Structures are given as C-alpha cells and as structure tokens.
Amino acid sequence: MSQPMYSVVVPNSPEVPGEGKPRRSVLCPDKLLENYPSIKPGTTVTTLYENFLEGVHRAAGGDFIGHRPVVNGAPQEYQWQTYNHVRDRVTHFGAGLSHIGLGPKGLFGVMALNRPEWTMSELAGYQYSYIGVALYDSLGVSAIEFIVNQTEMEVIIASADKALILLHMKSSLASLKTLIVMGDAEESLVNEGKELGVKVVTWTEVERLGRETPIEASHPTPEDIATICYTSGTTGTPKGAILTHKNFVATIASFQMLAKHGKFFIPTNADVHISYLPLAHVFERLCQSTMISGSARIGYYQGDTLKLLDDIAILKPTIFVSVPRLFNRIYDKVLAGVKAKGGIAAFLFNRAYAAKRSNLKKGSIEHPLWDKLVFGDIRARLGGRVKHIVSGSAPISPDVMDFLRICFSADVYEGYGQTEQAAGLSISYRGDLTPGQVGPPQLCTEVKLKDIPSMNYTSADKPFPRGEVMLRGNSVFTGYYKSPKQTEETLDAEGWSGTGDVGQWDAQGRLIIIDRVKNIFKLAQGEYIAPEKIEAVLAKHYLIAQVFVYGHSLQATLVGIVIPDAETLKVWSNENNLGDKTYEELCAHPQVKTTILKELATFGRESDLKGFEILKNIHVTSEQFSIENDLLTPTFKLKRHAAKDKYDAEIERMYKELE
Template sequence: MTAQMYSAEVPNSPDIPGEGKPRRSILCPEKLVQSYQSHKGTNQITTLYENFLEGVQRSEGGSFLGTRPIVDGVAKPYEWMSYTRVQERVTHFGAGLAHLGVTSQSNFGIFSINRAEWTMSELAGYMYNYKSVPLYDTLGVAAIEFIVNQTEMETIIASADKASILLHIKSSLPTLKNIVVMGAIDDALVAEGKELGVQIVVWTDVERNGREKPVPVNPPTADDIATICYTSGTTGVPKGAVLTHRNFVAALSSFQLLSKHQKFFIPSTADTHISYLPLAHVFERISQSIMISGAARIGYYQGDTLKLLDDVAVLQPTIFISVPRLFNRIYDKVLSGVKAKGGIAAFLFNRAYQAKKANMKRGTVEHPLWDRLVFGAIRARLGGKVKHIVSGSAPIAPDVIDFLRICFSADVYEGYGQTEQAAGLAISYRGDLTPGQVGPPQLCVEVKLRDIPSMNYTSQDKPFPRGEIMLRGYSVFTGYYKNPEQTAEVLDADGWASTGDVGQWDDRGRLVVIDRVKNIFKLAQGEYIAPEKIESALAKHYLVAQIFVYGHSLKSTLVAIVVPDAETLKTWANDNGLGNKSFEELCALPKVRETLLKELNAFGREVDLKGFEIPKNIHVTSEQFTIENDLLTPTFKLKRHTAKEKFNVEIERMYQEGN
C-alpha cells in the first residue's frame, strides 16, 4: 500500500539549476487560496475587518474578550465583553482616533503587553483602514526611536508605564503628538506630556469622543496595509515587514480549508484561547484572528508570566497556543516530579506512558484507563479542558511533542512560519502523529528548496532533498518598510522569498526544518538572537581574544567557545598564583572557565546585553580561529557552520551540563 503524500510538485514548473521543484499541499495542487467563504455562504472574506464581522455574526452576542480584574492585589474571576459590545466600542474608538488626526492608511503605534485595549485598538485600525505599528521594549529604546521616526508616527496607544518610556525619549521623537493611555492615568503624566508638547488622553475618552461625534467606517481592501511588524535587523537596526490584509487572510483561509478537510480546527463559541504570547509578534495576532473567525473567547493573562498557569487554571482554555520554552518547562517539571516520587507512582506513570506511546503508532492519543488514572492531574495544569495544542515560533523537540500528545490527549500541531509571511508557511496535520516535521506548505503558498553549496545542502541530496526554504504565495509580505535594499535580499523579482532556514522534504512530502543559513536565529522561547552583535560586545572584554556564540533552536540559552587573550590571561594567572602554567594549561583549568563565565556574565549586563543574550556556559580553547584552520573567511569573518561542526562535541556537553 502506497503511503499518503502530503504535498506534490507544482505541475509544469520549469527545471531551474540549483533548485528543487516547488511543492504545494496535496489539498490545493492547482490553485492557492487567498480568501474564504463566510459561514452563511453569502460573501468571501478578504480583509481582517471582514474576518471580525464574521466573528460578530457567528457569535450571536456571545462572549469575546475576557480580563481578570485585580482588586487589592488579588486576581478575580474573568469578566467578559461580548462580540457586539466590542464592535460598538471599536467603532467609537476608531472614530475617536480620526478626531486625533489618524487618517486612512496612516501609521499609529500600539505599545503595551497583551490586554483587551490592544486587540480593540487593532480592530479599530482594521475598521477605519489605519496601519498599526506595534512597539515592544525587548528591541531596546534605540529601536523604539528608530521605528517611531521611520514611520513618522504621530499617535501611539500605550499603557501608562510605556507612556512614561515614550515621554522620557520624547526629545528623539519629533513627530509624536498624541499618547492614548490604556487604563487610568495620573495628573503628573498629563503635566509631563503637556510640558513636552504631547497630548495625553485616556483610551475611554477617545472612545467617548468617537461615540459623541461618529465617523463613517472606512473598510480596507485586500491590498491595503494592515500592519508594519518590526523584527531585529542584522545591523542592529530593526526592519519593518509590511503585511497587507491579503497576507493575513490568505493564512486564515488556509486554516479554514484545512478545517473542512479535518486537518486542523476552526474554533467555535464553545472554545477559549488564552492570550499571553506578545501581540507585537504575528504569531499571536494570527492566532487571535483564527479565534475571531470562529467567534471563540479570548482571555488575557494578568501580565505576569509567573502567574500564567494560575490564569490558565481559572480560564480553562480549550485551545492552548504557546512556544517550546513553556512546553519544555511542563515536560521537565512533570518528568522530574515522577522521578522524585519514585515507587508505585513512577511505575504507573511509566507504564501508562509506554502504553499510550504504543497507541500513538496506531493513530490514537486517548486511553480510557490511563487518561483518567494517571494523566488527569497533568491535564489539570492547563485547566483540564485543552483539546488543541499549537506550538510555534521556534522548533520543538520530537519527544516533547510526543509528551504533549500522551499527557493531554489533545491534537498537537507544530507550525512553522515567519513575520514575513504572516506566520503562514507550514503546519502539521491533525491525525499525523509523526514528530519532528512541520507538515506540508500552507494552502496559500508553494515552497521549494534552493541549494546551499557552502553548507553541502542540495535539492539532489539522497534520500531527501535539502536546501534553503523558499516560498511564494498570498501570505508573503510586500517588503520591508522604506528599505528596498533588504527587501531585494529576501524577495526576488518572481515573488520568491528566502527564509534563511534549511529544510528537507521527507518521504511523504512534509517539510522538516534542519538548520539555518542566516545569522539571526531564534531560541526555544522565540527570542531573536543576533550572534555577531553579542560576539562583538563580549569580545571587548579584556580577557577575550575571540568568541563564537551558539544557540540551539530547541534550547532556551546560549553557549560559547572562548579563546582567551594570551597576554591578559597571563597577567590574571600571575595575580592568582598560576603564573607557572602555560597558555594551553591555563585554558584547560576549570578555574579559568569559571572566572571567564562569571566575568562575561557581569560584563554582558554592563554592555546592555539582555539576559537571554548572555551565554550560560562556555568552553575555553587555546586554539585561535584562523583562515588556516578554516574557522575564518579570507575577510576574517567567523565561519559559523564550520565552527559548529568543529566544536559540536563541546557544544553538546555544555548543553548537557546545563540540564
């Protein structure tokens, strides 16, 4: 019997040297999707505004946005606004923004952690055809200045704490005129704004003004820009991915069609999603758009990730969308807890685990006895009602995917995508329990692999073709804002976008992400890492001559290979009673490694590296990186792939020591 294929080569596609044939999902071999039909079958959904109206109609007045009020420091039960109430408020708020001078296709900022006003502000943008530009402080203050100035932003919607940050740097933000504050504000903030020439207004006042002075809704077209989403740039300057309504709706339409084929889910009014992944990134925004399309409820976390599981226990979501870092934490806690208990509890868990693992080979994730007897308490960690789990933003280890399926008896999906295609590149299918793959291309794109000779990856590799993942289709962005040079590096004249990631097709036409080409990469929690920037910063330490920073995409921390500065290390050795040792002997000493690690940790913070950018373990070597040993290019740049291969044993050991 022939195994089911998940993708097929695009018919009549030309043979291009150095490239494999493009492939599409087996569900759409002839035509890519870009819109979807409303549930009543009366019209095609082509914009995010129409997607919102679809949710309002489907909801029949049901709950939409939920928030936990904090009273005397204690989080209370969720309070809900209905879809129809949110529609009213969004209409008024969008009109209020118009009175502040926001016009069709002009840019406005949103700067806050996830909360109901964030979503409502964006929905107002969709309704009145404004372009949202999210801001987030993990990029750093310099990046915020760059984004505000490049987009010539006049109005920013912000929480009170973020409003203070903006006022602090107002001298560097000449275009900023209005800050709309979510929640309560004090007189001091208003006074500070007035002194700096910035009007500070409360979100609800803008809403009231729009209610009293209505403005006609101004719906966007599919080709209008919905958002400019900034990501880290290779030079340290962020780059803004320009995403249209068509880009997002194409990805949404893929999920809709997958659902009709029982390969994914579209939520209903009975479903609940917890919103805690940053709304500044497209992963959470496409997730919310999926929830809206099916009129599901969205409940927000309190704002503290340490209290997330408490929020989850109260909300009891049926859909849990997260990143590998959290799933890894649950995995580690459960398995270490089982090990600590030992005895009959550990015996029962292991027996149940193996029984369900065997069941998965027969295509089922449920077991009537073990689910109740052993896994009920684990399911309760996510509220006890989760039916669908989606992991994205970074690769997840196959054994963790298996763990989630076994312990939660849920459909578990692994998605793969980037900002530049509205997170819509590939996703694994319901019922396919093979871990380690991200499924075929989404139904809105086609994907091909381009040879990377420098890394020995080719589309002719046996048994599986390998190469850089390239895609073309309706979810692919139009380019980087005011940056034609970087756009040209990523997007070619035929519409093919390069991802910087290395993939291979498996024997059934599913995509497996195996490596990366580009120097910016993600850790397991989804944080972007620019290793050259970190290496440049840490190499300034007086004890460091050369450094190679490495991050495994399934891990949440960085490690590094360090070549000490021979002269300054000798001085340190003399001061510490080790003057009789050679350079090679010093590099092998545990005390030198411990000292360097401690020094780099402190120094990293001094030079404003973030916690996740500082290596948590290092290996010290006396061997210089040179052109002769193939670790440097002729222009003295580090050959990252070669260095990774050379120090692979040390890298694996450093990560094992960290577990």
C-alpha cells in the same frame, strides 16, 4: 499500503537550474487560497474587518474578550465582553481616532502588554483602514526611536507605564503628538505631556468622543496595509514588514479549508484561547484573528508570566498556543517530579507513558484507563480542558511533541512561518503524528527549495531534496517599509521570498527544517541570534583572544568556546595566586573558567547585549582557531560548521551542566 502524499509539484512548473520545483498542498494543487466563504450565504471574507464581522455573526451574542481585574493586588474572576459589545466599542473608538486627526491609511502605534484595549485598538484600525504598528521595549530604546521616527508616528496607544517611557523619550520622538492611555491616566502624566507638547488622553475618552459624534468608517480592501510589523532582526536597525489584509486572511482561509478536510480545527464560541504571547509579534495576532474567525473567546493573562498558570487554572482554555520554551519547561518539571516521587507513582507513570507512546504509532492519543488514573493531574496544569495545542516560533523537540500528545490527549500541531509571511508558511496536520516535520505548505502558498552550494545542500540531493526554503503566495508580505534595498534582498521579481532557513522534503512531501542559511539561528524561545555580533563584542574583553558562540533551536541559552589571551591571563594569574601555572594549566583550571564566565556576563551587559545573548556556560581551551587546524578560512573567518564538529562533545557537556 502506500503512504499518503501531503504536497504535490505545481502543475506545469518549469525547470529552473539550481532550484527544485515548487510544491503546493495536495488539497489545493491548482489555485492558492486568498479568502474564505462567510457563513452568510453569498458573501466572502476578504479583510480582517470582515473577519471580525464573521466572528460577531457566528458568536450570536456570545462572549468575546475577558480579563481579570486586580483589586487591592488580588486578581478577580474573568470579566467578559460580548462580540456585539466589543463591535460597538471598536466602532466608537475608531471614530474617536478620526476626531483626533487620524484618517484612512493613517498610522498609529500600540505599546502595551496583551490586554483588551490592544485587540480593540487594532480591530478599530481594521474597520477604519488605519495602520497599526506595534512597539515593544524588549528591543531597547533605540529600536523604539527608529520605528517611531521612520513611520513619523503621531499617535501612540499605550498602557500607563509604557506611556511614561515614551514621554521620557520625547526629545528623540519629534513626530509624537498624542498619547492615548489604556486605563486611567494620572494627572501627573497628563501634565508632563503638556510640558512636552504631547496631548495625553485616555482610551475611554477617545471612545466617548466617537460615540457622541459618530462618523462613517472607510473600510479597507484586501490589498490595503493591515499592519507594519517590525522584526528585531539580528544586526542593525529593525525592519518593518508590510502586511496586508489579504496576507492574514489567506492564512485564515487555509485553516478554514484544512478544518473542512479534518486536518485542523476552527474554533467555536465554546472554545477559549489564552492570550499571553506578545501581541507585538505576528504569531499571536494571527492566532487571535483565527480565533475571531470562529467566534472563540479570548482571555488575557494578568501580564505576569510567573502567574500564567494561575490564570490558566481559572480560564481553563480549550486551545493552547505557545512556544517550545514553555512546553520544554512543562516537560522537564513533569519528568523531574516523577523521578522525585519514585516508587509506585513512577512505576505507574512509566507504564502509562509507554502504553500511550505505543498507541501513538497506531494513531491514537487517548487511553480509557491511563488518561484518568495517571495523566489527569498533568492535564490540570493547563486547566484540564485543552483539546488543541499549537507550537510555533521555533522548532520543538520530537520527544516533547510526543509528551504533549501523551499527557494532554490533545491534537498537537507544529507551525512554521515568519513575520514576512504573516506567520503562515506551513503546519502539520491533525492525525499526522510523525515528529520532526512542519507539514506541507499552507493552502495559500507554494514552496520551493533553492540550492546552497556553499553548504552542500541541493534540490537534487538523494534521497531527499534540500535547500533554502523559498515561498510565494497570498500570505507573503509586500516588502519592508521605506527599505527598498532590504526588500530586494528578500523578495525577487517573481514574488519569491527567501526565508534564510534550510529545508528538506520528506518522502510524503512534508517540510523539515534542518539548518539556517546564514550564521543566524533561533533559540527555543524564538529569539534570533547573530553569533558573529556577540563574538565581536566578547572578543574585546581583555582576557579573550578568540571565542566561538553556539546556540541551538532546541535550547534556550547560548554556550561558548573560549581561548584566553595568553599575556593578560598571565597577569591575572599573578594577581590571583596562580602565577606558577603554565598557560595550558590555567586554561584547564576551574577558577579561570568561573572568572571568565562571570567577566563575560558583566562585560556583555555593559556592551548592551540582551539577556538571551549572554553566555550561560563556556569551555576554556588553549588551542587557537587557525587555518592549520581548519577552524579559520584563509581570510581568518571562523568555520562554524568545523568548529561545531570539533567541539561537539564539549557543547553537549555544557548543555547537560545547565540542566
């Protein structure tokens, strides 16, 4: 029996030296999607505002967004607002923004953890053709300064705690004129704003202003900018990806068409999504827009990830979207719990797991006995009702994918995308249980692989073509805000966008991500890492001669190979009663490893490295990186592939020690 193909070569595509031919999903070989038909006869959804109206229409008065009020420190039951009620509030708030000076294509910032006002603010932007820009303090103060100043942002919508941060930064935010506070604004905050020349008002005050004095909205076109989404990048300043309404709607249209073919799902008002992945990132915004297109309900977490499972237990979501880091944690805890129980409980779990894993090969994710007897308690960890699980942001281990299918009896999808494509590049299909692949291109894009001779990846490789993943289509961004040079580096004249990822087509036309083009990679939680930057910082420490920083997209932490400076290590050894030992003996001494690891952590933080850039384990060696041992190039640059190969056993051991 022949295997089904998931993508096909684009008809009549020319041969281009050094490149493979572009491929599209087998479901749309001739034309890429850019919008989708409304359930209202004769109408088409082309913008995110129309997408919201589609959700309102499909909901037929049903609930939309819910949150848990906290009273005297105790979270209450979820309180819900309907689609119709939110539509009215969004209309009023958008009009209120106009009254405080924002006009069509005007720009506003949002800075808060996920909450209803975040989503309603953005929906108001969609309705009135404003442009929303997310700010997030995890990047540091300098990034906020850069974004506000580059966009000349005058209006920022923020939670009270973030508003205070922004006021304290006012001396470096010359354009800031108005702060709109979600929730209550204390008098001290309002007064501090006055002293700094910033008007501080509450979200509900702006909403009331628009309700009392309505104005007619200027609705966007598909080509209008929906948001400028700044990416953290890896070095230098953030880059603002300009994303249009069409970029998002094209990916939603792809999901709609996939659902019609039984390859994905479109939610209904009976479905519930928990919103806790940062709305500052494009992944959660695409998720919310997709939920809205089908009139799903969106419940927000309290804002504390340590209480996330409590929120899930109350909300009982039917759709769970997350990143590998959380799935890995669930996987580790469940297996550790089974091991700790031992006895008959472990025997039953292992037997049930083996039976269901065998069934996966036959395309089945359910079992009439084991699902109730063994896996019910595990399913309860995510509320007990999850039907669809989506993993994105970073690669997920095939073992964890199987685990999710086995324990939750849910359809599990792995998506792949970047900010520059509104998170929509490819996704695995429902019913395809082959691990390790991210599916064919979305129905709004086409993908090709470009040769990377320096890494020995080519589109002519056998048995499977390999190269840098390039894409073109309706989800691809229009460029970086006020950064023509960076735009040219990513987008070519024909609209092809480079991803920096190395991909491979499998025998059935699905994409597998195998490497990074540059020495940049993602950790399991989705954070980008530039190892050279970290190495440059750590090499300044007085005890360090050379360092090789390594991380893996299936791991959440960094490890390193460290060569100490012989002279300073000798001084340290004399001060610590180890002066009788040779350099080689010191490098092998546990106290040296412990000291250097602690020193590098402190030094890294003092040097403004972020928490995920701190080494969590090291291997200390006396052997220098050199041209002679093939670890340095003739220009004394580290050969990363060679270093990885040489220290593979040590790297594996370091990660095992961290388990």
